[in-house]
Amino acid sequence: MRRGGWRGVGLEEAEAFFLRGTPLPPKSVLITFDDGFLDNHVHALPILEQYGHKGTVFAVAGKLETAGDVRPTMADVRNGRCMPDALPRVDAPYVPHRLGFEERQDMFLNWNEARAMEQSGIMRVASHSMWHRTVFVSPEYDGFHKPEKRTRTFDRVDAEVVWGLPRFKARPRLANRAFVPSAALTEAVRALVPQDKDAAFAFFKDPANEERLAALVRGFAPEYLGGYEDDRTMEHAIRRELAESKELLERKLGRPENALCWPWGAFSPLALRIAKEVGYTVFFTTAMGSNPAGQAEHIHRFKAKDKSGAWLSLRLHLYSRPWLAGLYASMRI
Structure with missing residues (x-):
């Protein structure tokens, strides 16, 4: 230059x-x-x-x-x-x-x-921005949140994310309305998956546990997985x-x-x-x-x-x- x-x-x-x-x-x-x-x-x-x-x-x-x-x-x-x-x-x-x-x-x-x-x-x-975060944007998901290698710096979601929560599709916070997982889903996942990091890691080491989690989530109809934030909240x-x-x-x-x-x-x-x-x-x-x-x-x-x-x-x-x-x-x- x-x-x-x-x-x-x-x-x-x-x-x-x-x-x-x-x-x-x-x-x-x-x-x-x-x-x-x-x-x-x-x-x-x-x-x-x-x-x-x-x-x-x-x-x-x-x-x-x-x-x-x-x-x-x-x-x-x-x-x-x-x-x-x-x-x-x-x-x-x-x-x-x-x-x-x-x-x-x-x-x-x-x-x-x-x-x-x-x-x-x-x-x-x-x-x-303050945190450079994403939000969930739809009930579509691919896998579950678990203790594992993070490949991205800014992968934090502006929501409560417990171990075992479905990995819903996410997009930038400042451009999207957030899809908010339901309290019923979050509590059901929390009851099944240990929330201590070491215990959650051990839970996911057993494929049978992940299948139990998948079955739990499949039991929720799409409309009960969550809903979208209102205008005021957004x-x-x-x-x-x-x-x-x-x-x-x-x-x-x-x-x-x-x-x-x-x-x-x-x-x-x-x-x-x-x-x-x-x-x-x-x-x-x-x-x-x-x-x-x-x-x-x-x-x-x-x-x-x-x-x-x-x-x-x-x-x-x-x-x-x-x-x-x-x-x-x-x-x-």
Whole structure:
């Protein structure tokens, strides 16, 4: 990017462009990192500083660690302040669990690191919701919730999930009405499946137990498996998810927060209305396309992949030209 004359700009500059049409220099790019993982501090921050760019972390506010000192970065290694093996192992999220499977334990920024990143003037921390959760969306299910390896970071459902509950189809919270398992189903499952993690793991080791559970669930007619949340409940849940993230970021970082990046890029008209009501003014998606001035409600982005500099340079040129960006994005859908 630097060799090609591109510059990573700060979120404040980008917001002025999207909200008020304030011009940006040619070849300006907004470099964003989703979720708030610790590697944004350990690796990304020093690289941005080295090459004269700025960046933005869209953090899942509830995941940021509440305590802890500022941990070392690659800049500390380069400057001789620590050895490479002193860096946090941000590239090794899976750790062995005593029950025999691997457990995912992602490392997130802490609030001291978020403040230090902002004080550096290089990285801004903005909102990516409070918890980045999903909801059940239908009575269709595939298997059961059991102690096992987690392959995804954000797989938590905004509902009471007991061991043995059917694994109902799930989708992003901010774009969907929740299907809520019935109290009768939840209590019947709880009565059959031990809720201690070790005991639940042992329960599912016996195929006969899983068949007993399957028979129990099959005994519920579809309409008794659960029902859908009402409008008031859905609106309250969405408002809480968006307002709590904004309030926490503002309180911890000591400044207003206006930018929101939708989890998975998914949102509904209701979520957009509520987001505006709680005070967000700039909205980032995962859709590809161009970004003209004054278009703050639906900002496009594209993923930077582990490919060559030529690959990245070509896409920067494509997405900085509106008609080419629209054509290319339509071809990629």
